[in-house]
Amino acid sequence: MKSVLLHLAGSVEMNGQKDWQACLVAALGDRNVTIVNPPPARNQRDDLEWELDGLERADLVAMWFAPDTVAPITLLELGLAARQDKLVVGCADGFWRRSNIEIVCQRFAIPLTTSWAAFVAIVCAKLDQA
Numbered sequence: 001m002k003s004v005l006l007h008l009a010g011s012v013e014m015n016g017q018k019d020w021q022a023c024l025v026a027a028l029g030d031r032n033v034t035i036v037n038p039p040p041a042r043n044q045r046d047d048l049e050w051e052l053d054g055l056e057r058a059d060l061v062a063m064w065f066a067p068d069t070v071a072p073i074t075l076l077e078l079g080l081a082a083r084q085d086k087l088v089v090g091c092a093d094g095f096w097r098r099s100n101i102e103i104v105c106q107r108f109a110i111p112l113t114t115s116w117a118a119f120v121a122i123v124c125a126k127l128d129q130a
Contacts, residue, residue, distance in 0.1 A: 017085030067094025
């Protein structure tokens, strides 16, 4: 069975937010999945090119918008991938552009939740279906 390529996109601000990527990876257990997670920041161009490449290659994109963060690159990624039918989006209460995310997800029938537990469950279910 082929490994599913899972791209992690979302808030990466270092302002006391939990490391959602590590929490999600731990929750995936022993599923047959290859994780694409952003490397430490290098420079703006390299980082954005890396993100765009990851979006294109991924079988599934898990996108988490944490409260009290900005995540401008992730907002861009949401717009770029909205029509690709491979997104799962979680947007916690307190994210500054939550209403924009709700509108995009509704328009393109993208799974959206405010709950971390539901976000993890949806990602796991999508991986189990792959």
